[in-house]
Amino acid sequence: MNIEDSYYAQKKIICENEKLTSYDASFVIDNDNPNIKKYNEVIPRVYTTPFLSAEFCKELLEESIRLSTKEDTFEVNPTEVGSVQVPEFNFKKVPGVYNLIIRAVKENLVPIFNHLWGRAKYYEATIQIANYSPKEISEISYHFDSAGDVSVVVPLNTGEYEGGGTEFLNRGIVEPLPNGTALFFDSFTNKHRGLAVTKGQRYLLVMWIKGYNYSFDLTRE
Numbered sequence: 001m002n003i004e005d006s007y008y009a010q011k012k013i014i015c016e017n018e019k020l021t022s023y024d025a026s027f028v029i030d031n032d033n034p035n036i037k038k039y040n041e042v043i044p045r046v047y048t049t050p051f052l053s054a055e056f057c058k059e060l061l062e063e064s065i066r067l068s069t070k071e072d073t074f075e076v077n078p079t080e081v082g083s084v085q086v087p088e089f090n091f092k093k094v095p096g097v098y099n100l101i102i103r104a105v106k107e108n109l110v111p112i113f114n115h116l117w118g119r120a121k122y123y124e125a126t127i128q129i130a131n132y133s134p135k136e137i138s139e140i141s142y143h144f145d146s147a148g149d150v151s152v153v154v155p156l157n158t159g160e161y162e163g164g165g166t167e168f169l170n171r172g173i174v175e176p177l178p179n180g181t182a183l184f185f186d187s188f189t190n191k192h193r194g195l196a197v198t199k200g201q202r203y204l205l206v207m208w209i210k211g212y213n214y215s216f217d218l219t220r221e
Ligand SMILES: [Fe+2]
Pocket: 143, 144, 145, 192
């Protein structure tokens, strides 16, 4: 178990909301969207696809805020440098919800990842909700994500704040997307920043996923 895992294991929270722990694809996934499982390249090497349902996004955010006020708070990760810190709610604390989101990723995003990058298997994921607001942290500076191979960002409350969006260095801006639409890109080649939220609170589901497409058998004869 790495340092981060053992830190969150001590803070384990049980989620009693069955909608968020027992997988029901018709509730979790945006299945009514005719473009489900298709993707768009909105900026070279930066993609979007319909993913989670608007109802699931709403329920997930409300439950996270509820759990957060009851048991814990959104907190910054002390291991990150200040310019990229943002208050976050890490789902390693909530295994039931973590496992449900992983299942949705495996069934709906991994086939796309495999098509784009030839990676069919993913073995480690960080899943959290990031909170940007003018009162606390409204923006983060340019960086490469370093916690995984693929970065996925899913808006949870578009329309309830002003500003925001993601800028890719010298390549363009992705304005806030509809709730549930995944923005994703390979973590190593896409330098980006979160643009300032000027009013209200912006909540994003953020995932960093490590993938592979080879055998882990490293034994030698
Ligand atoms: Fe990032």
